[in-house]
Amino acid sequence: MDPRIAARFNDAMLRRALGIYAALGPAEALDGFESFIYRFTCADGDRILRLGHSGRRSPEAIAGEVDWINHLARGGAGVARAVLSENGHLVEAIDDGRGERFLATAFVRAPGGCLPKRDWTPAFVRHYGAVIGQIHALSKSYAPADPAWRRGDWDAPANLDVERGLGEDDAAVRARFADVLDRLQALPRDSGSYGMIHQDAHAGNFHVHDGRITLFDFDDCVYGHFVYDIAMVLFYAANGEEDPAAFAAAFMPDFLRGYAGENELDPRWLEALPHFMKLREIDLYAQINFSFDLNEDNGPWIRDYMDGRKERIEAGRPYIDFAWNLLADGL
Numbered sequence: 572m573d574p575r576i577a578a579r580f581n582d583a584m585l586r587r588a589l590g591i592y593a594a595l596g597p598a599e600a601l602d603g604f605e606s607f608i609y610r611f612t613c614a615d616g617d618r619i620l621r622l623g624h625s626g627r628r629s630p631e632a633i634a635g636e637v638d639w640i641n642h643l644a645r646g647g648a649g650v651a652r653a654v655l656s657e658n659g660h661l662v663e664a665i666d667d668g669r670g671e672r673f674l675a676t677a678f679v680r681a682p683g684g685c686l687p688k689r690d691w692t693p694a695f696v697r698h699y700g701a702v703i704g705q706i707h708a709l710s711k712s713y714a715p716a717d718p719a720w721r722r723g724d725w726d727a728p729a730n731l732d733v734e735r736g737l738g739e740d741d742a743a744v745r746a747r748f749a750d751v752l753d754r755l756q757a758l759p760r761d762s763g764s765y766g767m768i769h770q771d772a773h774a775g776n777f778h779v780h781d782g783r784i785t786l787f788d789f790d791d792c793v794y795g796h797f798v799y800d801i802a803m804v805l806f807y808a809a810n811g812e813e814d815p816a817a818f819a820a821a822f823m824p825d826f827l828r829g830y831a832g833e834n835e836l837d838p839r840w841l842e843a844l845p846h847f848m849k850l851r852e853i854d855l856y857a858q859i860n861f862s863f864d865l866n867e868d869n870g871p872w873i874r875d876y877m878d879g880r881k882e883r884i885e886a887g888r889p890y891i892d893f894a895w896n897l898l899a900d901g902l
Contacts, residue, residue, distance in 0.1 A: 576624045579667040580607060588622055588675040591656045591663050605790065607673075610680060617680035618654065619787070622665075625672045628790075630662055633674050635720035636789050637661045639713060639767050640678075646709040649702050649777075651681045651787040681787050683780025688808070693825045695782060700829030702784045703772060703804065707797045708834040710766035722767065725795035726756055736857030743885040748853045754846050758796060764840060767792060768800040773807035798840040801830070802847035806890065811875065815891045827901030838899035848890040856880050 589598055589611060598609035598620065607622040623633065637653035638661070644652035654677050656663050664672040686695070715721050723730050733748055759765075769776075769792055776788040808822060809815040830836070859877060863869045 573624075573626070576626055579624075579669055579671075580622070580673065584622070584665050584667070584673055585609070587665055588620060588663070588673075591658065591675060592618065592620060592654075592677045593657050594618075594620075615654075619651070619678045619680050621676050621678070621790075622673045623676075623790070624667070625664075625674055628674065630664060630672075630674055631717075631719045632722060633662050633676060634717070635715055635722045636792055637676055638716050638720055639710075639722070639792060640789050642713050643706055643709050646705070646712075648705050648709055649784045649786055650706070650789075651678045651785055653678050678787065681778035681780075681785035683778040683783075683785070685774065686779040688774065695779075696822060696825040697829035697832075698782065699784060699804070700826035700831075701833050702777075702786060702829075703769075703800055704830035704833030706769065706786075707766065707800065707836075710768070710797075711762060713767055722793055725768075725770065725793045725799060726752065727793075730791075730793050731854065733854055733857040736859070736861035738860070741881070744853060744856070744881065747849070747884055747887060751846055751849045751853070755796075755843070755850060758843060760796070764798070764836060765796050766794060768795040768797060770795060770800065770803060772800060772804055775807075796840070796843065796847070797834070797836055798843050799847045801826075802844045803851060805844070806848045806851050809891055816893045819891050819893050820897075823898050824901050827898060831902050836902055838902040841895045841898055841902070844895050845889050845891065845893075852880070852890050853884055856884060 585598065585607070589609075592611070593613050594611040595613055596611070598611040601608040601610055601619075603621070605623065605627060609620040609622075611618055611620055640650055640653050641661075643650045653661050655661060656675075656677070661676065663675040665675060667673055691699075725731065731752075734745075737744055769786065769789060771788065771791045772786060777784045777786045779785075804826065805819060805823065809818045812818040855876070859865075859873055863873060865877065868874070
């Protein structure tokens with residue numbers, strides 16, 4: 572989180588937000604990267620409170636996020652819907668004392684908890700694909716309730732700011748990024764393959780209860796290619812695997828089978844998978860460089876991801892070396 576934003580937050584703001592959502596008792600602080608996140612209880616059950624800042628997302632952008640989430644929920648998708656405040660609003664503004672605002676939103680807490688990857692059965696992977704497919708199918712019929720709420724496209728500068736995380740010695744990384752961005756921006760943006768996507772639907776952003784997924788953390792949702800969402804699922808699921816290609820060969824047929832049961836997508840879009848994964852690989856490299864002091868111990872996930880990452884990007888090595896056309900039958 573931007574330290575300038577973090578410094579403006581205080582307990583009085585939290586208490587006000589909890590009052591707006593009729594919390595019963597104190598809140599439990601949860602991990603949040605760009606926002607303050609809390610779990611609380613109200614008369615209707617467990618809720619998640621998110622306090623973001625207008626310096627990062629406008630009220631209109633957040634309204635667009637929760638409007639889309641609730642469109643998905645009404646369509647039966649496995650998502651954690653947004654709830655109204657006591658004032659009947661989906662977004663509540665709280666003055667930060669510096670001329671800007673913290674923006675409060677609340678969501679039904681997703682039931683269950685995280686499911687370790689070792690417990691992902693083929694049936695569960697098919698369900699995972701079906702959840703993403705249903706979201707994309709419902710996106711085809713979505714229009715913001717207010718045109719001002721339209722979220723940005725995936726490549727808008729506010730959504731893809733790689734430069735801030737690159738240094739003077741990253742010239743080759745910049746060149747790789749420019750190449751992949753040119754390739755992806757040339758793709759068509761038709762209504763059958765492009766719409767609102769989660770953009771971050773990895774296992775840390777859903778809970779599982781009785782074998783069913785409830786997806787949350789839609790903070791990064793954008794207009795993008797549906798295959799980008801699929802690429803992000805595989806990007807994170809395969810990360811850390813000893814043999815990522817073998818993992819993809821085992822995981823993707825079941826995932827795509829579930830996806831195809833809910834949404835139709837031309838198999839030719841699979842050719843874009845490695846390029847969207849390369850985009851995320853470079854973007855994540857830059858985000859980590861910007862957000863962390865790499866001379867410190869930032870934990871095993873970041874350490875393992877960044878180990879040799881710059882050299883792999885510079886060399887143009889695929890994130891996963893795989894014959895993607897072999898998956899075409901799955902769609």
